Amino acid sequence: MMHQQMNQKKTTRREIEYILGHSPDELRRLMLQADVLRPTTERLLREAGLRQGMRVLDLGCGAGDVAMLAADLVGPRGSVVGIDRNAEALALARDRARSAGYANIEFPQAAAEDFPGPAAFDFAVGRYVVIHQAEPARFIGAAASHVKPGGVVAFHEIAIYDDYCSLASVPLWQQAIHWSCMALRSAIAHPDAAGRMMMHFHDAGLAQPVMFSDIPVDGGRSSPFYAWLAMTVRSVLPQLEKTGIATAAEVDIDTLEDRLRDAVSEGNGQALAPPQFCAWTRV
Numbered sequence: 042m043m044h045q046q047m048n049q050k051k052t053t054r055r056e057i058e059y060i061l062g063h064s065p066d067e068l069r070r071l072m073l074q075a076d077v078l079r080p081t082t083e084r085l086l087r088e089a090g091l092r093q094g095m096r097v098l099d100l101g102c103g104a105g106d107v108a109m110l111a112a113d114l115v116g117p118r119g120s121v122v123g124i125d126r127n128a129e130a131l132a133l134a135r136d137r138a139r140s141a142g143y144a145n146i147e148f149p150q151a152a153a154e155d156f157p158g159p160a161a162f163d164f165a166v167g168r169y170v171v172i173h174q175a176e177p178a179r180f181i182g183a184a185a186s187h188v189k190p191g192g193v194v195a196f197h198e199i200a201i202y203d204d205y206c207s208l209a210s211v212p213l214w215q216q217a218i219h220w221s222c223m224a225l226r227s228a229i230a231h232p233d234a235a236g237r238m239m240m241h242f243h244d245a246g247l248a249q250p251v252m253f254s255d256i257p258v259d260g261g262r263s264s265p266f267y268a269w270l271a272m273t274v275r276s277v278l279p280q281l282e283k284t285g286i287a288t289a290a291e292v293d294i295d296t297l298e299d300r301l302r303d304a305v306s307e308g309n310g311q312a313l314a315p316p317q318f319c320a321w322t323r324v
Contacts, residue, residue: 071104077269096113097115107141169196190324193323194324211308232285260309267298
């Protein structure tokens, strides 16, 4: 019944602007981000029971990284369908999957709420998608509507609703994290979604999810974290200026990556990414 109600309400869902955009720079940032997040997402997929031969739906697939990770785990006997609303992201995902030799991934353009889907999936997954939804429970319910009974719905979300730090504190790293989080909090629909996953699953009519949380941490001069954070700040810079959080002169975006690298590595510091919350349940 819940799935029928979700389908009846498709036409009333509100579109939310994706402030990070889909520029070539942003798509490159997503690929770098995927390298940082891969261990956490892979843990989610494995703990939720993804295995060879399964059919997977990747919601909001972007540049295709989660879809390719899932394809590795399901093997050639399995298959993955990655859906996204943005044509540019899908074109990049198709090119990357083809170049990497994946023959078991498709990337149709669609949203979870209106994806027709030729058959039910064993597993539906989304990374950093619930935070952007106008109605998280409805979106999670739409994801569940594509999964066969006994299948899995799983989400990996970022916690940007609170501040955090490492010791000893690295002020520039904290400032850049603060800029990116404040910009996102000011613009996305549900910056607190990671901290409310139990509630959102419940409101979607699903069983209480299994959950865990990771905090990615790195350091040293070769860490990819500096480029990842600097590119994130670059993507949200228009929002920082629009809201008065920071000016382009304050950010000095062209030197930010190098300054972050120097600030963290000079004191043998630790670069902490925002906490990652993962949740999954069976339908």
